[in-house]
Amino acid sequence: MTRRDTYVCGIDAAIDVVGGKWKVLILWALNDGPCRFGELRRGIPGVTEKVLTSHLRELESDGIVFREEAVEGAVRRVTYALTPLGVSLNAALAPLGAWGREHLLNGRASHDHAAAS
Amino acid sequence: MTRRDTYVCGIDAAIDVVGGKWKVLILWALNDGPCRFGELRRGIPGVTEKVLTSHLRELESDGIVFREEAVEGAVRRVTYALTPLGVSLNAALAPLGAWGREHLLNGRASHDHAAAS
DNA sequence: TCATGAACCCACCATAAGGTAACCACCCAC
């Protein structure tokens, strides 16, 4: 992500956080509630495990998602969820999503990316 | 930009349009009104002519900016301006900019990226 | 006449982002 240290405005910085190829898809998937790693992978067709891992790590270090690892008795169970910051980011993303739906994929099948679940 | 042909949601597509390293800066600069090429270059420190040209071409082919070349008598005078679509994109970008300002560069000097000029 | 500015184009290059594929430890079911 080339994480820059100087931004000239807020969008600049926000795009840097959200600009990865699969980032918004991850945010969108997590918007419905916490997900396990495998659920995310299956829910985002085309993403590889490596890329999903690294994107999740970046989102985690940006404070957007929250990783919870529970080794309950037997298997390890890792759950990813949006932090409050992630929820607010999703809300801020909503108008852009509406714009994209309206102007970019007019009439094509598309899902809704609303802010609140 | 790898211009994909299938998008799973609107944000996905919008990020693809706006995801270049300097795209939002260009949009932001054009938000104050039409600019000539040299003005843009001077107004966005760090961007090279080649990258500025190619990003402007992409934004133009996406219908975001409008390029007007006027050879008025002597010199060629090229002016770039936002199309109505570009104006609406900027408006849709505003909440994301506000989010970035608030959460990413808290307290640092930053300019405002409002929708309407 | 030479230099400078505008608005590029072009060839090449460096890096970073993303993709492929293999491997790992752990546990469970068969």
Next chain:
DNA sequence: GTGGGTGGTTACCTTATGGTGGGTTCATGA
């Protein structure tokens, strides 16, 4: 005791993106 699922890691490899440094045309200014 072998295979499958979970949740990864690691080492490459490819491609896209952006950067460097030149060249270009026309006009103006000194």
